Amino acid sequence: MKQMCLKKRLNKFVTLIGAFLIGVLLVNGSVNAGEVVIGEESINGEIALIFEAVPADTVSPSFMHLPEDETEVHLEVKANFEENNSYASSEGGFVPYLNVNAFIKNRATGEALQITLTPHLNLVDSFHYARNIDLPGDPVSDSYDLTFFVNPAGLFKVQIHADFRINLGGSIIESQEFTFENVNFAEVFN
Numbered sequence: 001m002k003q004m005c006l007k008k009r010l011n012k013f014v015t016l017i018g019a020f021l022i023g024v025l026l027v028n029g030s031v032n033a034g035e036v037v038i039g040e041e042s043i044n045g046e047i048a049l050i051f052e053a054v055p056a057d058t059v060s061p062s063f064m065h066l067p068e069d070e071t072e073v074h075l076e077v078k079a080n081f082e083e084n085n086s087y088a089s090s091e092g093g094f095v096p097y098l099n100v101n102a103f104i105k106n107r108a109t110g111e112a113l114q115i116t117l118t119p120h121l122n123l124v125d126s127f128h129y130a131r132n133i134d135l136p137g138d139p140v141s142d143s144y145d146l147t148f149f150v151n152p153a154g155l156f157k158v159q160i161h162a163d164f165r166i167n168l169g170g171s172i173i174e175s176q177e178f179t180f181e182n183v184n185f186a187e188v189f190n
Helices: 002-031 160-167
Strands: 034-041 047-055 073-081 097-107 111-121 124-131 144-152 176-184
Touching: 002 034, 002 073, 047 144, 047 176, 073 097, 073 111, 097 124
Parallel strands: none
Antiparallel strands: 034 047, 047 073, 073 124, 097 111, 097 144, 111 124, 144 176
């Protein structure tokens, strides 16, 4: 009798694990659907940046973000430490405290939008900088020029110890600007 009860529990457990794995595969399979990689850059071979747009998402707290039904794309910048970086940080680790802004200009209409990307967290990308946006013009047929401004944290966000300042300078990075021209977001909507 005990063996039969144990067998039933094991079958339930295996069924639950199987359902969980199928759910994970379905979610991960659809996560990359609609992703547009705008570009990839490196800051001095130490920090990898990936600029991308993904489908709209619900972000909390809701009062700080456009609702998903008013959002056309979720603009993201992944900032991660590269291998053998000078910061003594783990490869792939999130680079915190950056100030990330974007200027988006519709090539057809000239309409423009300037936004600040804030730190976000999800299960797919972990920490990243992002913002829900409503693109000016027609996001499916229009093309855009995007300029991202990646700046170091202000002195009141990160205090720097003498060993870092002496060896690497007074901030995490120098201000950076990355421009991508003629970007189309149609893939986000497919």
